[in-house]
Amino acid sequence: MRADARRSRRRLLDSAIELILEIGGEPSRDAVADRAGVGIGTLYRHFPDKQALLHAVVLDVLDRTINQGESAVAESATGGEALRRYMHAAIDTSLGVVNIVHPLLDTPEWPERRTATEAMLDRLIVTGHRDGAIARDVTAADIALATIRFCRPLAIGLDPAVERRIAHQHLDTYLDGLRRRPNRSA
Amino acid sequence: MRADARRSRRRLLDSAIELILEIGGEPSRDAVADRAGVGIGTLYRHFPDKQALLHAVVLDVLDRTINQGESAVAESATGGEALRRYMHAAIDTSLGVVNIVHPLLDTPEWPERRTATEAMLDRLIVTGHRDGAIARDVTAADIALATIRFCRPLAIGLDPAVERRIAHQHLDTYLDGLRRRPNRSA
DNA sequence: AATAACCGGAAGATCATACTCCGTTTTGTG
DNA sequence: CACAAAACGGAGTATGATCTTCCGGTTATT
Numbered sequence: 036m037r038a039d040a041r042r043s044r045r046r047l048l049d050s051a052i053e054l055i056l057e058i059g060g061e062p063s064r065d066a067v068a069d070r071a072g073v074g075i076g077t078l079y080r081h082f083p084d085k086q087a088l089l090h091a092v093v094l095d096v097l098d099r100t101i102n103q104g105e106s107a108v109a110e111s112a113t114g115g116e117a118l119r120r121y122m123h124a125a126i127d128t129s130l131g132v133v134n135i136v137h138p139l140l141d142t143p144e145w146p147e148r149r150t151a152t153e154a155m156l157d158r159l160i161v162t163g164h165r166d167g168a169i170a171r172d173v174t175a176a177d178i179a180l181a182t183i184r185f186c187r188p189l190a191i192g193l194d195p196a197v198e199r200r201i202a203h204q205h206l207d208t209y210l211d212g213l214r215r216r217p218n219r220s221a
Numbered sequence: 222m223r224a225d226a227r228r229s230r231r232r233l234l235d236s237a238i239e240l241i242l243e244i245g246g247e248p249s250r251d252a253v254a255d256r257a258g259v260g261i262g263t264l265y266r267h268f269p270d271k272q273a274l275l276h277a278v279v280l281d282v283l284d285r286t287i288n289q290g291e292s293a294v295a296e297s298a299t300g301g302e303a304l305r306r307y308m309h310a311a312i313d314t315s316l317g318v319v320n321i322v323h324p325l326l327d328t329p330e331w332p333e334r335r336t337a338t339e340a341m342l343d344r345l346i347v348t349g350h351r352d353g354a355i356a357r358d359v360t361a362a363d364i365a366l367a368t369i370r371f372c373r374p375l376a377i378g379l380d381p382a383v384e385r386r387i388a389h390q391h392l393d394t395y396l397d398g399l400r401r402r403p404n405r406s407a
Numbered sequence: 408a409a410t411a412a413c414c415g416g417a418a419g420a421t422c423a424t425a426c427t428c429c430g431t432t433t434t435g436t437g
Numbered sequence: 438c439a440c441a442a443a444a445c446g447g448a449g450t451a452t453g454a455t456c457t458t459c460c461g462g463t464t465a466t467t
Contacts, residue, residue, distance in 0.1 A: 037434055037443060060246075063424060074446035079426065137377050180387055181394075183375050191323050191369065201366055205395070208367075212398030223412060223465055249455060260415035265457065 044081050046071040051092045056131030056195050059188055061089060086138065093139050096132045097148050100125050104155040114163020118178065119210055121159060125182045126202045131195075133186040152179065173213065181209065230267050232257040237278045242317030242381050245374055247275060272324065279325050282318045283334050286311050290341040300349020304364065305396055307345060311368045312388045317381075319372040338365065359399065367395065 050070035054062035067088065068078045082088035103124040111117035139145055156175035163169025185206045188198045236256035240248035253274065254264045268274035289310040297303035325331055342361035349355025371392045374384050 039433065040444060043444080064426085065424075068447095075426085075448095076428085076446055077444075080444070085425070134376055140378065180375065181391060183377065184370065184373070184387075184391055187370070187373050187376065189366065189369050190320055190373065192326065201370075205367060205370055208398035209391070209395050210398065211401045212394035212396065215397045215401045225465065226413065229414085250457085251455075254415095261457090262415055262459085263413075266413075271456070 040081075043071070043073050043077050046073065047078055047081060047088065048092055048095055051088060052096065052132060053195075055092070055135055056188060056198070059131070059134055059190050061135055064088070089135055090139060090142065090144065093132060093136055094144060094148070096129050097136075097152075100128045101148070101151050101155055103128060104152075104159065108155065108159050108162060113166050113168040114159060114161075115166075115168030115214070117159050118163060118169060122178070122182055122185065122206055122210070123203060126185055126199065126206060129182075129186045130199055130202060131186070131188050133183050134188070170213070185209070226267075229257070229259050229263050232259065233264055233267060233274065234278055234281055237274060238282065238318060239381075241278070241321055242374060242384070245317070245320055245376050247321055250274070275321055276325060276328065276330065279318060279322055280330060280334070282315050283322075283338075286314045287334070287337050287341055289314060290338075290345065294341065294345050294348060299352050299354040300345060300347075301352075301354030301400070303345050304349060304355060308364075308368055308371065308392055308396070309389060312371055312385065312392060315368075315372045316385055316388060317372070317374050319369050320374070356399070371395070 047067060051062060051067045054066055054070060064078055065075055068075045071078075078088065082091060104121045107117045107120035107124065111120055153175055156178055160169060160173065160175050160178065163173075164171060185202050188195075189201070193201070233253060237248060237253045240252055240256060250264055251261055254261045257264075264274065268277060290307045293303045293306040293310065297306055339361055342364055346355060346359065346361050346364065349359075350357060371388050374381075375387070379387070
């Protein structure tokens with residue numbers, strides 16, 4: 036792959052991620068190409084059909100988030116600490132992009148990511164259960180759903196930076212709540 | 222206004238609210254009319270221009286939510302209790318509809334609702350501050366933003382009933398977190 | 408029974424976005 | 438440096454999904 040092609044591809048991905056957060060949904064192909072500073076033809080060469088670009092964006096973001104989870108588990112002293120690190124990292128990486136995940140749930144690429152996410156969360160949860168940092172009744176599914184909630188922008192036209200700040204803030208309070216009530220569903 | 226006209230209007234509003242939650246955004250006029258069991262012509266007679274229907278929906282839901290807040294303040298023993306009641310009621314009434322609020326923020330009807338919401342939340346907060354049930358550094362804006370977050374569906378194709386259950390659950394944990402840390406922003 | 412208000416839905420108008428195509432430019436190689 | 442292959446740009450067309458109108462038929466009210 037030629038250097039300029041790789042550069043264009045990466046720019047398209049990054050521009051799409053920005054736009055998705057800004058407008059809260061699927062951006063038009065024209066807008067993505069403009070933002071990336073490439074022609075619309077270039078976009079279609081890299082991502083041939085209708086959904087290819089958005090698929091690539093979601094997989095890119097999802098894989099990075101899963102990796103951050105792995106790191107969090109590996110590098111944290113406690114399960115609670117791993118949970119905190121993972122969820123904040125998910126906000127940094129996935130904020131906004133969860134908005135367009137739904138259509139991907141029916142594609143061949145999904146089951147593999149689902150498995151990887153579950154495996155990672157299970158390891159995280161088991162560690163937390165073992166060291167007592169995460170309540171027994173908190174499950175991987177609970178964490179997954181809460182993570183999605185905090186990665187959703189509020190859809191009232193806030194600036195992305197503000198959006199991110201608020202998400203982290205809400206998550207902190209939520210995590211405090213998780214610690215407070217060890218005998219209730221998350 | 223004739224009885225059948227009032228009935229049609231109410232059905233259109235309710236159908237729109239349902240659809241907004243189900244599809245997570247603005248429904249097509251055709252879909253709303255179908256769901257309501259009325260012709261598309263009827264929809265246009267009640268709501269003449271492009272945004273009229275969605276405006277009416279948001280105002281309907283918003284006004285009901287504000288009223289529920291007033292009741293919560295009036296009928297609760299403590300500010301903390303009022304806060305809990307208000308936010309859960311907001312989920313029951315507004316879940317999903319926050320998704321389409323943004324465009325309304327630029328219309329003449331908005332400032333009035335904003336003022337009413339602020340007044341209600343201020344009363345709620347002041348009560349809570351006075352009786353110590355709500356931390357000093359929790360503001361009306363904090364409550365407003367958190368309420369919006371818990372009224373956002375997760376956008377992964379969940380059934381509305383499941384969506385609602387999860388929202389209440391997440392809110393409970395968040396409220397526990399608010400209580401736990403009286404000296405940090407909400 | 409009379410009339411004014413309301414309803415239904417086919418058909419046309421409108422608009423945003425997807426996508427193609429080909430002449431031009433850039434990159435990598437001998 | 439020269440040349441071929443790969444990549445680029447963007448005007449213009451295709452497409453499809455709503456929005457909106459209109460008027461003959463229906464229902465409520467007196």
